[in-house]
Amino acid sequence: MSKEITSRAQNYSEWYNDLVLKGGLADYSAVRGCMVIKPYGFALWENMRDQLDRMFKDTGHVNAYFPLFIPKSFLSKEAAHVEGFAKECAVVTHYRLKNDPDGGGVIVDPDAKLEEELIVRPTSETIIWNTYKDWIQSYRDLPLLINQWANVVRWEMRTRLFLRTAEFLWQEGHTAHATREEAIAETNQMLDVYAQFAEEYMAVPVIKGRKTESERFAGAEDTYCIEALMQDGKALQAGTSHFLGQNFAKAFDVKFLTKENKLEYVWATSWGVSTRLIGALVMAHSDDQGLILPPKIAPQQVVIVPIYKGDEQKAIIGEKVKGIMTELKALGISVKYDDSDNTRPGWKFAEYELKGVPVRIAIGARDLENNVVEIARRDTKEKSSVSMDSLAGHIKNLLDDIQSSMFNKAKQYRDSHITRVDNWEEFEKGLDEKGGFFAAHWDGTADTEEAIKEKTKATIRCIPLDNEQEDGKCILTGKPSTQRVLFARAY
Known part of the structure; x- marks a missing residue:
């Protein structure tokens, strides 16, 4: 299967596309510029999403959900914001279809034109701050620390799977504070959360920094970012955190009554990461044989492949594997047992190498006799023979070593560049x-x-x-x- 993958040296872009498609992460869709996230890719996103969600909640944030559609007039209220997103907006102008009287299928009903056009959200600052006006009355309502997990649409002309698509999944935090200092502290805190996630879970080293004025988020006073380096020497922005000042509060007239009974505008932040992180993960770690996924967020941390002749050997191995899987799961390790008969062990080895499963265990009849298994780690391809008596503990330590080794390798590359x-x-x-x-x-x-x-x-x-x-x-x-x-x- 690795022969089907274009090498990095030959064509880095094709190599990336090959891994995303053949590794089962995503596929092209019938909608131009959009992608289908396949189950394996979505399982990876779920692991990333769930860990980030825990980190957000640990810092006091809660989740909510706001409408997909934004009235056009909302985008006009913050001048820099509308200028920054105007060229990327998808616009809903009608609300009904009807059958073509000439037999040409369905057509847009000209009588169903909206009084005000709706924008399919490119980001949610405007709809959220319009809502916050009703939620915030006094200092007792602050800080307001809200995140939402959602999809957004930005009409990109040149797209690449995960890295730049017309629709993508993300989270966007939107917070309101009583003082400038609190909002700046929040901006920095969330940047630190992103950096911690990238380094500790994705094994991707990042540089924390501030964007120049021309690169700031539209409508922000300051934009902070984490920058990662891919194996082809190109940078990738992996997350952003924005100090919005009072721009959106003034645009939507969001004031609060202070302890001194004075009306003041609130201070704001917004921050987000998206499924682009999956693209970063692929490009930062993988090789010419396929994906290499860090154990902390891999959909499957361990796969067990039996090697047998006949149903009797298969049954004996299967019984032994049940105990191994119980021990591994007790340690919080996700494990899959692939005893399917439709492919040979060698094909399975290549398949799981392509999918980047961190650890592969092969077990045959002779291994049972010797009370050992063969273990292969995906990142270095090293193989070893390990006693079944100490297997679970060995695997746990091995996964930790793979995680740290992947980070150290990526950091060494980044630092040398x-x-x-x-x-x-x-x-x-x-x-x-x-x-x-x-x-x-x-x-x-x-x-x-x-x-x-x-x-x-x-x-x-x-x-x-x-x-x-x-x-x-x-x-x-x-x-x-x-x-x-x-x-x-x-x-």
Whole structure:
């Protein structure tokens, strides 16, 4: 099966598509720009979603749900917001179909035109802040810490499975606070939650940073992000957290009565991650044989494949496997026993390698006699023989080792691809020959930022939060600069 996968060296883009499609994560749909998330891919998303949901609730947030449709007038209330999303909006203009009198199937009923068009949500700030106006009256109603799991639509012209589709799944947090300081603390807290999730569960190292003014979320005062590096040297924005100031509160007249009996506008944040994280997971870890999934979020952590001749051996092995599975499940390990007769063990080995299952156990009649099993780990392909008496504990430790090894490998790659450059020649050469992040001086102007993007297709991914002050000169204009920013070509 691995022979069907395009190698990374040959065509990285095709390699990625092959893994998503042949690894059973997603498929193309009949709707242009949209995808079908297949059961295996959705199980992966569920594991990611459920862990994030626990982390959100641990920080005091609760879930709610708001309408898919947003009145067009709502988007007009925050000028920067509508300008940022206007070109991506899908618009509902009618509410009824009817049979074509000429026999051409169904047509839009011209008499069923909406009085006001509805926008299929590209993000929910406007509909949520219109609602918050009724929910927030005094300081006692604050903070309001709400998240929703939903789908959104952004009409993308050029799409890629998981990375950029017209419809995708995500979560969006929307919070309201009494003070600027509380809202900024919330923005930073959720950025830390995203970074912790990416590193501890996805095994993907990230850089926390602040976006430049031209890269901010439409309607935000500040946007913070986590940036990850893929194996082809391109960056991928893996999550964002926005300090919205009082922009949306003023747009929708959301005020609260303070303890001093004064009316003030509330302070706001929003933050989100999406199914794009699955794309990051694929590109950060996988190889030419298939997916490599971190154990903490893999749909199946362990698969057991029996090797037998005849029904008698199959039954004996099956009885032994029942006990093994009970022990593993007692430790919270997800395990599958594949004793199907329609494919041979070698085919199953290749199948589960393609799907990125972290640990494979092979057990045959001779193994039973010797009280051992063969274990193969997906990340390094190392095999070992382990006694059945210590199997469950060994597997638990092995899964922990795979998780940490995957993170360390990705971090080593990321760290070796952060390059300091001090002039334009180094910058261009590095982009073309090495890839990765480039720490370089920038004069702080939007014009220079855009000029660099036009010349190289590289963008400022972020201004790292742990940046140190350092006098230097902009790599393009030579004008003074006080800190380095991170450039990269990106998805």
